[in-house]
Amino acid sequence: MLNDLDKLKSQAIAELQSITDANSIEDWRVAYLGRKGKLTQILRGLSTLPIEERKAVGAAANDIKVLLDEELNKRHRAIKEASLDGGAQAIDVTLPGRTVPLGRLHPTTQIIRQINDAFTSMGFEVVEGPEVESDYYNFEALNIPKDHPARDMWDTIWISRDEASPTLLRTHTSPMQVRVMEKRQPPVRVVVPGRCYRYEATDATHESIFFQIEGLAVDKGITFADLKGTLYEFAKRLFGAERKVRFRCDYFPFVEPGVDMSIDCFVCGGKGCRLCSNTGWIEILGAGMVHPNVLRGVGYDSDIYTGFAFGLGVERIFMLKHGIDDIRLFYGDDLRFLKQF
Amino acid sequence: MKVSINWLKDYVDVIIPAADLAHKLTMSGNEVEGMEVIGAAWDKVVVGHVVALEPHPDADRLRLATVELGGEQMTVVCGAPNVQVNDKIAFARVGAKLIDGHSGEAMELRPAKIRGVVSSGMVCSEMELGMSDNHNEIIVLSPDAPVGMPLAEYMGDTVLDITVTPNRADCLSILGIARETAALTGKTMTMPEVKYTEDGEPIDKSVSVAIADPDLCYRYCASLITGVKIGPSPEWMQRRLLASGMRPISNIVDITNYVMLEYGQPLHAFDYERLPGGKVIVRRGKGEKLTTIDDVDRKITPHMLAIADEKNPIALAGVMGGEASEVNEKTTTILLESANFNSENIRRTAQAMKMRSEASLRFEKGLSPELAFYAVRRATQLIVELTGGVAAKGIVDVYPAVVKYAPISLTGDRVRQVLGTDIDQDEMVGVLETLGFECERKSTVELLVSVPYWRTDVSLPVDLIEEIARITGYDQIPTTLLSSEIPQNESHPMLAFKDKVRDILVGCGMQEIITYPLVSRETLDKISAPEPIRLLNPLSAEQEYLRTSLKPSMLMKVADNEKHEQSLGLFEIGRIYLSRENELPDEREVLMGSITGQRGQKTWNTASATVDFYDAKGILEVLFGRLGVDAAFEPAEDETLVKGRCASIAVAGQAIGVIGQLDPRVAEWYEVSSDPVYLFEIELDKLLPLVEPLGEYTPIARFPGSTRDISLLVDIDLPSQKVQHIIEDTKLVSSVAPFDVYTGDKLPAGKKTLAYSIVYQSSERTLTDKEVNKVQDGLLKRLQKTLGVTLRQ
Numbered sequence A: 001m002l003n004d005l006d007k008l009k010s011q012a013i014a015e016l017q018s019i020t021d022a023n024s025i026e027d028w029r030v031a032y033l034g035r036k037g038k039l040t041q042i043l044r045g046l047s048t049l050p051i052e053e054r055k056a057v058g059a060a061a062n063d064i065k066v067l068l069d070e071e072l073n074k075r076h077r078a079i080k081e082a083s084l085d086g087g088a089q090a091i092d093v094t095l096p097g098r099t100v101p102l103g104r105l106h107p108t109t110q111i112i113r114q115i116n117d118a119f120t121s122m123g124f125e126v127v128e129g130p131e132v133e134s135d136y137y138n139f140e141a142l143n144i145p146k147d148h149p150a151r152d153m154w155d156t157i158w159i160s161r162d163e164a165s166p167t168l169l170r171t172h173t174s175p176m177q178v179r180v181m182e183k184r185q186p187p188v189r190v191v192v193p194g195r196c197y198r199y200e201a202t203d204a205t206h207e208s209i210f211f212q213i214e215g216l217a218v219d220k221g222i223t224f225a226d227l228k229g230t231l232y233e234f235a236k237r238l239f240g241a242e243r244k245v246r247f248r249c250d251y252f253p254f255v256e257p258g259v260d261m262s263i264d265c266f267v268c269g270g271k272g273c274r275l276c277s278n279t280g281w282i283e284i285l286g287a288g289m290v291h292p293n294v295l296r297g298v299g300y301d302s303d304i305y306t307g308f309a310f311g312l313g314v315e316r317i318f319m320l321k322h323g324i325d326d327i328r329l330f331y332g333d334d335l336r337f338l339k340q341f
Numbered sequence B: 001m002k003v004s005i006n007w008l009k010d011y012v013d014v015i016i017p018a019a020d021l022a023h024k025l026t027m028s029g030n031e032v033e034g035m036e037v038i039g040a041a042w043d044k045v046v047v048g049h050v051v052a053l054e055p056h057p058d059a060d061r062l063r064l065a066t067v068e069l070g071g072e073q074m075t076v077v078c079g080a081p082n083v084q085v086n087d088k089i090a091f092a093r094v095g096a097k098l099i100d101g102h103s104g105e106a107m108e109l110r111p112a113k114i115r116g117v118v119s120s121g122m123v124c125s126e127m128e129l130g131m132s133d134n135h136n137e138i139i140v141l142s143p144d145a146p147v148g149m150p151l152a153e154y155m156g157d158t159v160l161d162i163t164v165t166p167n168r169a170d171c172l173s174i175l176g177i178a179r180e181t182a183a184l185t186g187k188t189m190t191m192p193e194v195k196y197t198e199d200g201e202p203i204d205k206s207v208s209v210a211i212a213d214p215d216l217c218y219r220y221c222a223s224l225i226t227g228v229k230i231g232p233s234p235e236w237m238q239r240r241l242l243a244s245g246m247r248p249i250s251n252i253v254d255i256t257n258y259v260m261l262e263y264g265q266p267l268h269a270f271d272y273e274r275l276p277g278g279k280v281i282v283r284r285g286k287g288e289k290l291t292t293i294d295d296v297d298r299k300i301t302p303h304m305l306a307i308a309d310e311k312n313p314i315a316l317a318g319v320m321g322g323e324a325s326e327v328n329e330k331t332t333t334i335l336l337e338s339a340n341f342n343s344e345n346i347r348r349t350a351q352a353m354k355m356r357s358e359a360s361l362r363f364e365k366g367l368s369p370e371l372a373f374y375a376v377r378r379a380t381q382l383i384v385e386l387t388g389g390v391a392a393k394g395i396v397d398v399y400p401a402v403v404k405y406a407p408i409s410l411t412g413d414r415v416r417q418v419l420g421t422d423i424d425q426d427e428m429v430g431v432l433e434t435l436g437f438e439c440e441r442k443s444t445v446e447l448l449v450s451v452p453y454w455r456t457d458v459s460l461p462v463d464l465i466e467e468i469a470r471i472t473g474y475d476q477i478p479t480t481l482l483s484s485e486i487p488q489n490e491s492h493p494m495l496a497f498k499d500k501v502r503d504i505l506v507g508c509g510m511q512e513i514i515t516y517p518l519v520s521r522e523t524l525d526k527i528s529a530p531e532p533i534r535l536l537n538p539l540s541a542e543q544e545y546l547r548t549s550l551k552p553s554m555l556m557k558v559a560d561n562e563k564h565e566q567s568l569g570l571f572e573i574g575r576i577y578l579s580r581e582n583e584l585p586d587e588r589e590v591l592m593g594s595i596t597g598q599r600g601q602k603t604w605n606t607a608s609a610t611v612d613f614y615d616a617k618g619i620l621e622v623l624f625g626r627l628g629v630d631a632a633f634e635p636a637e638d639e640t641l642v643k644g645r646c647a648s649i650a651v652a653g654q655a656i657g658v659i660g661q662l663d664p665r666v667a668e669w670y671e672v673s674s675d676p677v678y679l680f681e682i683e684l685d686k687l688l689p690l691v692e693p694l695g696e697y698t699p700i701a702r703f704p705g706s707t708r709d710i711s712l713l714v715d716i717d718l719p720s721q722k723v724q725h726i727i728e729d730t731k732l733v734s735s736v737a738p739f740d741v742y743t744g745d746k747l748p749a750g751k752k753t754l755a756y757s758i759v760y761q762s763s764e765r766t767l768t769d770k771e772v773n774k775v776q777d778g779l780l781k782r783l784q785k786t787l788g789v790t791l792r793q
């Protein structure tokens, strides 16, 4: 009996070694280790043997079963590894993947976030305000009285022009300067993204409805030098550290001194081209030191507190960064445009 | 404002190239938008003197002109009818580049044989020199033009096109820009020398002026010039007017325009003979009619200021003159007005009349009353010099309230406080004085600065600080970062919330859009949106109302994009504007979403299918899941959504939005051809307060759960949510999800099956089968009792 077992062991191992595929391995397992397999049968037949022999044969058969299980696992693994190494699992990796729908933020949202981030990292807080405004906040409180020639700078869409409470669609985000200062005491550092409206015909460079970001910093000791530094830092973050900036005098009634900031043209590097109207410079924002009349209007002591304010056109920044030549693409919302960003 | 550099040179030494001056002006606030060089192409064109004219032997209309060029004479063929012996003319030599009179192209001049006569040169018209379209007449130069001098040297010029900011009325003048130029280049400007003799009668004998409304007219100066001969103004004046963009008309009109350009003070010339009794009354209108010089009848209301004779208005003050008193070719006596009016009133009148002119634009910016006097004298001088007129003795000057301004105290501390740098007192004085300010040194740290009359924009120390900074240059100021304390931030949950919602939806594969908040009435009415606010002056009927719903714009964007997209998943977070009594409108933040077309792209391994309600709902479930809110969807109705395919959405019992399938009839109106389209609309202002901050964490279950599937036979219209709520509320149930919904022939009529996978779990121990069976038996009994549901085997 033990001899038979030995023979069975040798035969089983020999057969196993010659197997090279997974199916034959399963056949082999059924033939030897399965319920009706040869080794199982021997184990079943044990009961007919005398007790002494039963013990010896039983122990031997069990050893062989353990051995054959081990060998089976080894063989299994060898065949699998051979198949992996041989590239039998190859698929066409050049076919496209299963699609997952791709969502995107609108370019305006993207650029507003970038600009907000640049300023929040300098301690500014983002706030929002109403788009339908009173004449008071949009003009009067910003040192632009009724019938002031500077009103020409903002062609206005009106809701109501009655004397008591003229109402309009805000022409800039600047009214929030006043609204924020009315509610808070210095120090103040805010940026205000938001939609603005102008009574203006629309063309490739002008939208009647567009977004601006307003900025305001007021405290003791804030200077024109801080204005320059803060806006320079902003320009570097948005347009790259190698950008040059230029500050020149400009006029906005709610600041004094007033500033226009330009960056050197990144298309021509300052030599002059169509983008920069041959000046080598691209205007990107208006700014200045908050006018004492505006500070006084909100009850700040303009002898103690100073500050700067700025405003920039959001779409224009994005257009400059991506070479977009028509602002109307933004709110035309053609997916063939939006999907590019 | 177009500024001729030649003209500028009358009053200041221009020591730098025009391009450098343009740069300096731009940096200091007077932005030069363009620069035109007159005569840049006048190479080989010189001043010539016509010494003889002979008829052409073979052509009646041509003549042979002999031209002296300074040591050299040439004879050329000339076709212009206006050439005369002794004229100074512009002569082009062979090789000059001239504009062809017929083609308009630049051509090089070659010797030509014209009807048998060889012509080596040409007498030029304005067109050939690129000055105008006139090619029938040759240019006749001033008799004193130096023969032989290159034309570019004689009459070339550079013209700067400057955008003057609204505060700088003084820079709308040659003298103003000359002053800026002087300050920017360290030079001193000179003023025109105004001297003339007054050989006439005293003006008081023939002219009287009364200001009836001194709140609208602050000063009125007038001079009287008799014996004027109307004719063209001299060539040099015409040239400067043309360079400044004004058309020469006649000597008197040209002189008033010339002085307006030079001083910035508008003037008006009346024909004295047509002014009964020489009486001028400055008063409000009384509703009378006035025919203005553009031949339009206008009503002069009491809001407007008129210049009137004893009875009727003769001009609309500061805006336009009247036809009846206009100077014409027969005029011999001029009453010249130089006045100062209320700037707001002029602005309102000019806007109301839609007559904004060079004059009204200057008045409305706020001129100094002082200017009126200087300008009337300058213009009178030019009239006397150029028209043969005789000035009456004296000037009428009615100036009811002379305005005096107190000097401004400027301290070094204030300069440092604003600019962040110290500026030497000498430097400040230097800058301010070249601009015309007078500085008194109170101490080493304080200046007392008197503002010159023309600077109506300067009244505060910061105004002076800007003057100092812009002239020394903004680039001289250091660049520093904010060093003061960072303010305490207030929280703005809506901003962060909107950004979070955007990010979640983008994560779900949706594209954000931003549409115009201004829409037409029709598009809102079609979906029964709330009553919108109308604009007073809309740009178009398509943008006449503030939207009260985001739906119309969303549908229009679907219509625009469906043609070129297989599938659309769009959302917008935007405002709606609801009117309120006595308050600014309520601006509410709304989320609007739409999906339509294919669910995913059809690819080699993915079958495509049309999106359905549950795709849209799934997106909202992700949104609510990420926000950590429990939203209940209940069947609802909406006018724009298909009946039975619409649900209201509530959080904590409060309605926050709606979801459903777009009614194809509504779709059709918006030209949306996709079907089905699913929409959802969430009121973010309502949702935000319902979003709870994250609480404490729940420990991870340590004991395994036990999953059971059950299949229930229910009434066909029973919403699954009702069953699910009962299962969820059962003890030991940790989760439940429907995994099959079946309707069909094999079931009794009016029934469907709902199958759920339920996980039972305890946090204290592993549950036994017996325990689970007991709980589930109880659950099934409760379902049967409350909903009439039976277990299906």
Ligand SMILES: [Zn+2]
Residues within 6 Å of the ligand: A265, A266, A267, A268, A269, A270, A271, A272, A273, A274, A275, A276, A277, A278, A280, A281
């Ligand atoms: Zn460029």
